Amino acid sequence: MKWKIACIQMDIAFGQPDINFQVAEQWMEKAARSESDIVILPELWTTGYDLTRLNEIADQEAEKTIEFLKTQAQKHQIHIIGGSIAKKTSKGIYNTMIIIDKHGKLIKEYDKLHLFQLMDEHHFLQPGEKDGLFTLDEKICAGFICYDIRFPEWQRAHTVQGAEVLFVTAEWPKPRLDHWRALLISRAIENQAYVVAVNRTGSDVNNIFAGHSLIIDPWGNIISEAGEGNELLTGTLDFNKVTEARNKIPVFEDRRPDFY
Numbered sequence: 001m002k003w004k005i006a007c008i009q010m011d012i013a014f015g016q017p018d019i020n021f022q023v024a025e026q027w028m029e030k031a032a033r034s035e036s037d038i039v040i041l042p043e044l045w046t047t048g049y050d051l052t053r054l055n056e057i058a059d060q061e062a063e064k065t066i067e068f069l070k071t072q073a074q075k076h077q078i079h080i081i082g083g084s085i086a087k088k089t090s091k092g093i094y095n096t097m098i099i100i101d102k103h104g105k106l107i108k109e110y111d112k113l114h115l116f117q118l119m120d121e122h123h124f125l126q127p128g129e130k131d132g133l134f135t136l137d138e139k140i141c142a143g144f145i146c147y148d149i150r151f152p153e154w155q156r157a158h159t160v161q162g163a164e165v166l167f168v169t170a171e172w173p174k175p176r177l178d179h180w181r182a183l184l185i186s187r188a189i190e191n192q193a194y195v196v197a198v199n200r201t202g203s204d205v206n207n208i209f210a211g212h213s214l215i216i217d218p219w220g221n222i223i224s225e226a227g228e229g230n231e232l233l234t235g236t237l238d239f240n241k242v243t244e245a246r247n248k249i250p251v252f253e254d255r256r257p258d259f260y
C-alpha cells in the first residue's frame with residue numbers, strides 16, 4: 001500500500017485564529033489538488049505561540065477546529081493530521097493534535113506530552129498524559145508534537161506497538177535547524193519507520209522558524225524536504241519499505257528491553 005502525503009508548511013498569523021483558518025482553507029484546496037491521501041498542518045497553527053492570550057483565543061474543547069477539519073476532510077476526501085491547536089478545557093489549556101479521517105470522523109486527540117520550557121509552554125499549558133497512537137486505512141501511526149522528538153523512548157514506545165509512520169507537527173526555530181534534521185532522520189532510522197514532519201515558516205516576536213519540513217523513509221533517506229518559505233511539500237510512502245527495513249535488520253527482535 002502507498003500513501004501520498006501533503007505537508008502544509010505555512011506562516012501563522014500571531015494570535016489571529018480567524019486569519020489562520022482562512023489561510024489553512026486555501027492550503028487544503030491545494031493539498032486536495034495534489035491528490036494526496038493525507039494532509040498535515042503545523043503546531044499551534046490557529047494561534048501561534050501567543051501564550052499570554054491563550055485564555056482568550058484557545059479553542060474551547062477544540063470544537064471550532066474539529067468542525068472546520070471535519071468539513072475539509074469530507075469536502076476533499078482526505079485524512080487530516082490537524083497539526084496542533086491550543087485546546088481549552090476545564091483542566092487547563094493543552095497543545096493538542098487532532099486527527100480526522102476522510103469521512104469526517106474524529107479519530108484521535110493527542111496532547112503534547114513534553115512541554116518546551118525554553119518557549120515558556122510550562123507556564124501556560126498542561127502536559128498530556130496519553131499516547132499518540134492511531135490507525136488510518138488499517139495502518140498504525142503515531143503523532144508527536146515538536147519537542148517530543150527529543151525523547152526517542154517516546155517514539156519507541158509507539159513503534160513497539162506497531163506504528164509504521166511517525167507524524168510530527170512543529171514550530172521549530174531556525175537556530176536549531178541542524179537538530180531538527182538530525183533528530184528526525186535518527187527517529188526514522190532507529191524505528192525503521194516513515195517520519196513525516198511539518199514545520200511552520202515566518203517569525204513571531206521571539207523566534208524565526210526554520211521551515212524545512214521533511215518526509216523521511218525507514219532507512220533514513222530524505223524523500224522530500226521543503227525550503228524556508230511557504231510550500232506544500234509532497235511525498236509518497238510505500239509500506240513495503242517498512243517491512244523490507246524491519247526484515248533486513250530485525251531491530252525489534254534484537255532489542256534487549258530486560259537491560260533498559
Ligand SMILES: NC(=O)CCC(=O)C(=O)O
Nearest residue numbers: 116146147171172173176
Ligand atoms: N515548539 C517546540 O516544542 C520547539 C522545540 C524546539 O525548538 C527544540 O529545540 O526542541
